[in-house]
Amino acid sequence: MQDLACRFLIQLEPEIPPNYVSLSNFHASSRRWDVVSEVRTMMKERCLTKTTRCSWISINNTTHSFYAADKLHPCSKSIYQLLDDLVLLMNGAAVPHNFENLTWVS
Numbered sequence: 001m002q003d004l005a006c007r008f009l010i011q012l013e014p015e016i017p018p019n020y021v022s023l024s025n026f027h028a029s030s031r032r033w034d035v036v037s038e039v040r041t042m043m044k045e046r047c048l049t050k051t052t053r054c055s056w057i058s059i060n061n062t063t064h065s066f067y068a069a070d071k072l073h074p075c076s077k078s079i080y081q082l083l084d085d086l087v088l089l090m091n092g093a094a095v096p097h098n099f100e101n102l103t104w105v106s
Helices: 002-012 017-029 033-045 076-090
Strands: 054-059 062-067
Touching: 002 017, 017 033
Parallel strands: none
Antiparallel strands: 054 062
């Protein structure tokens, strides 16, 4: 059903890259790499590219913006270390070495 919906969106809006990305991701989750390759080829033929998305958070009236794989933020090293530690914790690994020293913002 999701495949049909994505293909219908591509027919309706062939110039919108997220429609192709959704279809590609759907097939990637099913390990249908041949279809993923076809969809990515269609995007290239139509000169469509994925756009970088942005997330942001406001803390103490300061807005911090983050992009995928962004290393430009002045605290990126600490942020990525915290994310790595949280992944370990969620996967049931031992508690990260500095977990007790985390500063929580509410």
